[in-house]
Amino acid sequence: MANMNSSGITATTEVGLRLVVPDRTAVPLVARLDYAASDPYAISVAFHTGEDDPVEWIFARELLTVGIVRPAGEGDVRVWPGSSEGERVINITLSSPFGQAHFDAPVSPLAEFLHRTYEIVPAGQEDEYVDLDAEIEQHLQH
Template identity: 85%
Template sequence: MNSSGITASAELGLRLVVPDRTAVPLVARLDYTADDPYAIKVAFHTGEDEPVEWIFARELLTVGIVRAAGDGDVRVWPEKGAGERTVNIALSSPFGQAQFDAEVSPLAEFLHRTYEIVPAGQEGDYVDLDSEIERHLQP
């Protein structure tokens, strides 16, 4: 895991949940930056040349560790079984669906580092609304 004053990154071991088969292990890279304080970019390394990237709301992952969160394309919920606590992440797109599970500890550690960079409730202090509006109004 790496972090600086404005960014954090980590590699997270996941298991792709495949119905009626053994779960398939894979790695995802998580990236967070104060420049986009509400979001976490997750790149799923599936064995293809290019990873599959999704953008998650930081709050969605945080809440999903404790209770079910999310609607539609992304849902996150905790799983309390024997041994290590896990979190489930279900993704849906026009191209298909996937469900992953991961240990809570490394995900929680990564999230903790993101909140050290940008504390909860202070995300708006890191967004320059005037430049964002100007950027979107440019042809």
């Protein structure tokens, strides 16, 4: 895997999110977003809740992009635009067997990060960055 700081192949950023809790004050936390040309369809999001190891989720890049402008996703991950205290935010709900979590995050840093990912791998060119032979071989070895 390429060095996280090498420009042109990967992008990483930290975004402040809020965990929205019904009838309670939202809990601020930090998420680290990682993108690599070697996995061009996916964005890895590590939620740092403070105590344990970060909780990692993999998002489709397209889902986050679409979710800035209109509701997107089904099943475990849903994303939709909104506003909070006059600021444009993106809402994210994650469902797992352990429960559901609802986050919101300011759109600007997320949009900037997504823009960087599209500079690395333009939309529609993802398949040119996927090494299918390597992927198949990796799955056969398990």
